[in-house]
Amino acid sequence: MYKLVYFEISGVCNGKCPWCVTGNKSAIHNSHSSFVDPKEFEKVITRLIELKLIGMTTRIDLFSWGEPFLHPEFNEIAKILNKRNILFGISTNASRPINIKQGLLTNMDQLTISVPGFSQASYDRIHGFNFNYILRNIDSLLDNFKKAGFSGYTNMAYHIYQFNIEEIGIARDFCLQRKVNFTPSFAYLNDFNLAKSYLSNNLDYATLKNASKDLLFYYVDKLIASMPKDYSCPQYNYLNIDEQGNLLTCCVLPKNHPNYSLGPILGLSVEEIKTKKVSQSVCRECINSGIAYWMHNPCTPDFADCINYFPNKKEGYYSPMALIKKNLPSPFKELIKKYVIIFKIRIRKVWFQLNNKIHKLN
Numbered sequence: 001m002y003k004l005v006y007f008e009i010s011g012v013c014n015g016k017c018p019w020c021v022t023g024n025k026s027a028i029h030n031s032h033s034s035f036v037d038p039k040e041f042e043k044v045i046t047r048l049i050e051l052k053l054i055g056m057t058t059r060i061d062l063f064s065w066g067e068p069f070l071h072p073e074f075n076e077i078a079k080i081l082n083k084r085n086i087l088f089g090i091s092t093n094a095s096r097p098i099n100i101k102q103g104l105l106t107n108m109d110q111l112t113i114s115v116p117g118f119s120q121a122s123y124d125r126i127h128g129f130n131f132n133y134i135l136r137n138i139d140s141l142l143d144n145f146k147k148a149g150f151s152g153y154t155n156m157a158y159h160i161y162q163f164n165i166e167e168i169g170i171a172r173d174f175c176l177q178r179k180v181n182f183t184p185s186f187a188y189l190n191d192f193n194l195a196k197s198y199l200s201n202n203l204d205y206a207t208l209k210n211a212s213k214d215l216l217f218y219y220v221d222k223l224i225a226s227m228p229k230d231y232s233c234p235q236y237n238y239l240n241i242d243e244q245g246n247l248l249t250c251c252v253l254p255k256n257h258p259n260y261s262l263g264p265i266l267g268l269s270v271e272e273i274k275t276k277k278v279s280q281s282v283c284r285e286c287i288n289s290g291i292a293y294w295m296h297n298p299c300t301p302d303f304a305d306c307i308n309y310f311p312n313k314k315e316g317y318y319s320p321m322a323l324i325k326k327n328l329p330s331p332f333k334e335l336i337k338k339y340v341i342i343f344k345i346r347i348r349k350v351w352f353q354l355n356n357k358i359h360k361l362n
């Protein structure tokens, strides 16, 4: 059973980020539709459950290279997952206001808000949005989501560029005031072809010059040199599906790469899905060049403070429950996890209904 699935519900993004393959429009796809059809989405989810590839211990992240809140029927998508008690996650640039129906977010487990800095000047360089509008929208999303039953993990992913280093503290304070986790990390070449050219010293001069004014690269060689010899790409453990219902190699290859799509997932057997995911020829080159390791190891410098409202326990410390879980055989672990999730969702639903009643009484 896959623990994490990336299901792209919106194949488009309104961001203009020059170092992201979606924002710089370097891999336009000839697709008929930019958004997943909720009926098709439901068919894929139902089949994956039947094949036991996903279940209650899976989280479905409804994004990969697109902005999920651009989907005009987002409420329908959430409803489909709620009906099946499947947890889901969202990553958004917070540029779109969205009205979520009451109770539809009790299954949402994670919300990530990504920002390219914390000033209009930084937004002008990367996302291209109005910064004040984004701030107001973050507050209205947080409020709206709470009313819709969301009580999971909220996180601001702050992408560190050279020009926004001095804005880290302001963003951190903004998160502190709202009890939002803050996770800064270096922005990188979020574009397979650009990253490949950079690492093989083939990036054209103009692009390299522009990149040298935005991104920080001083840590990259050291990071890649630290890659374990037997490094296995984490993408082998995820399922990746695009807005057309195609199984993908991963969420690193761009849409115009020959190994991007592995065919419509509805036409594949369990064996084919599992084998195709881990047997693409491009992976050897991707791992050997260091691209895979770079993209999966976001680097946070010491000067950028993180706020984590759910800090890890002290090293070596296990709660009695964690100790039991650690020593249980796998089938029992799965069973316990499943019931913990059922319990968590039920509690969230009851809590949401209780809050609603109190609100009405007031």
Ligand code: SF4
Pocket: 013, 014, 015, 016, 017, 020, 021, 022, 023, 024, 065, 066, 067, 093, 114, 127
């Ligand atoms: S980095 Fe995020 S916001 Fe920017 S273009 Fe890419 S997907 Fe959109």
Ligand code: SF4
Pocket: 233, 234, 235, 236, 249, 250, 251, 252, 253, 280, 282, 283, 284, 286, 287, 292
């Ligand atoms: S090794 Fe590279 S191409 Fe292969 S799955 Fe990982 S990120 Fe994708």
